[in-house]
Amino acid sequence: MSEPVTRREMLGHAARGAALLGLGGTATYLIVKADRKGVWYLDINRCINSRLGATGVPVCEKCATECVLSLSAIRAVNDHAKCGRCYICPGYFNVTSAVDEDGLPSEKLCPRDAISRTPIGEVDPNDPANNYYEYTIDEQRCNGCGKCVMGCKEPAGLSSIRLEVRHDLCLACNRCTIASACPEDAYEHRPPGVTTAKNEQT
Numbered sequence: 001m002s003e004p005v006t007r008r009e010m011l012g013h014a015a016r017g018a019a020l021l022g023l024g025g026t027a028t029y030l031i032v033k034a035d036r037k038g039v040w041y042l043d044i045n046r047c048i049n050s051r052l053g054a055t056g057v058p059v060c061e062k063c064a065t066e067c068v069l070s071l072s073a074i075r076a077v078n079d080h081a082k083c084g085r086c087y088i089c090p091g092y093f094n095v096t097s098a099v100d101e102d103g104l105p106s107e108k109l110c111p112r113d114a115i116s117r118t119p120i121g122e123v124d125p126n127d128p129a130n131n132y133y134e135y136t137i138d139e140q141r142c143n144g145c146g147k148c149v150m151g152c153k154e155p156a157g158l159s160s161i162r163l164e165v166r167h168d169l170c171l172a173c174n175r176c177t178i179a180s181a182c183p184e185d186a187y188e189h190r191p192p193g194v195t196t197a198k199n200e201q202t
Contacts, residue, residue, distance in 0.1 A: 038172075038189050038190050038191040039167050039170065039189070039190060040165050040170060040172065040173075040176050040178075040187055040188070040189055040190075041165060041187070041188050041189075041190055042063075042074065042163055042164060042165050042186055042187055043186050043187070043188055044162050044163070046184045046185060046186035047146075047162075047163060047184060047186040048060050048183065048184050048186075049146035049149045049150050049163060050146075050149055050153075050159070050162050050163060052154060052159060054153075055153065059145070059146050059147050059150045060184075061145045062178055062181045062183070063144040063145070063146060063163055063178055064143045064144045064145040064146070066178045066180075066181040067144075067177060067178050068171065068173065068177055069169070069171065071143055072144045072178070073144075073165060073166050073167075073169040073170040073171070074143075074144030074163055074164070074165055074166070074178070075137070075139045075142045075144055075164055075166050076114070076137050076142050076144060076146070076148050076149055076162070076163055077137065077161065077162055077163070077164050078091075078115075078135055078136065078137055078160055078161050079160045079161075079162070080134070080160070081160075082158055082159065082160035083134075083135065083158065083160040084157070084158045084160070085120060085132035085133050085134060085135075086132075086133065086157075087128075087129045087130075087131060087132075087133065088104065088105065089117070089133065089135055089151075089152070089157070090109075090151040090152060090156040090157045091109060091115070091135065091148040091151040091152035091157055091160075092108060092109060092110070092115050092117055092135050092148070092151075093105040093107070093108060093109060094107040094108060094109045095151075095156070102128070103129070109148055109151050110142075110145075110147060111145065111147065112141045112142065112143060112145075114137055114138045114139075114141035114142040114143075115135055115138070115148060116135070116136050116138065117134075117135055118133060118134045118136065119131055119133055119134075120132045120133060120134055137161075139166070144163055146163060149161045149162060149163055174189075176189070
């Protein structure tokens with residue numbers, strides 16, 4: 001029979017095991033980090049949801065469904081400098097839904113209720129349509145499905161909403177699953193420091 005293990009020996013084995021696990025984790029992290037030679041960008045000129053002129057086509061939801069993350073690293077972003085602050089925003093409301101008692105569409109467009117609508121200034125109770133609204137996207141809820149982007153496109157909207165890769169969330173996979181599934185090849189893997197797509201360079 002083997003001799004019983006002392007408390008000191010047991011602690012020594014545990015410490016060595018923890019050290020090996022730590023080294024293994026560090027090595028894995030360094031390998032992954034070394035493989036990240038750039039970042040993924042979404043070219044809105046190619047994205048069917050964002051591209052002007054691509055009207056009358058179904059919403060592409062690949063950004064929301066193909067990411068390896070449970071909640072995609074893609075987010076909708078509203079450029080408030082371009083936003084018309086409309087009373088009835090086609091990126092916020094489902095403008096084809098029935099009209100409610102206030103004369104507004106009864107349904108919202110975002111399936112995750114990620115867009116908030118806030119009046120700017122005081123609302124005229126006699127003419128609430130004579131007012132401007134700010135539309136803010138909650139990135140904790142947004143999954144990048146692109147429905148608001150399609151709704152905001154011209155001529156109904158002003159195309160102020162677009163999709164972007166959130167690099168602080170993106171795993172920077174060498175082979176992005178969304179890029180592989182994108183029907184328009186709108187994703188480009190750019191080297192560090194390069195922020196302009198090839199077709200955007202002058």
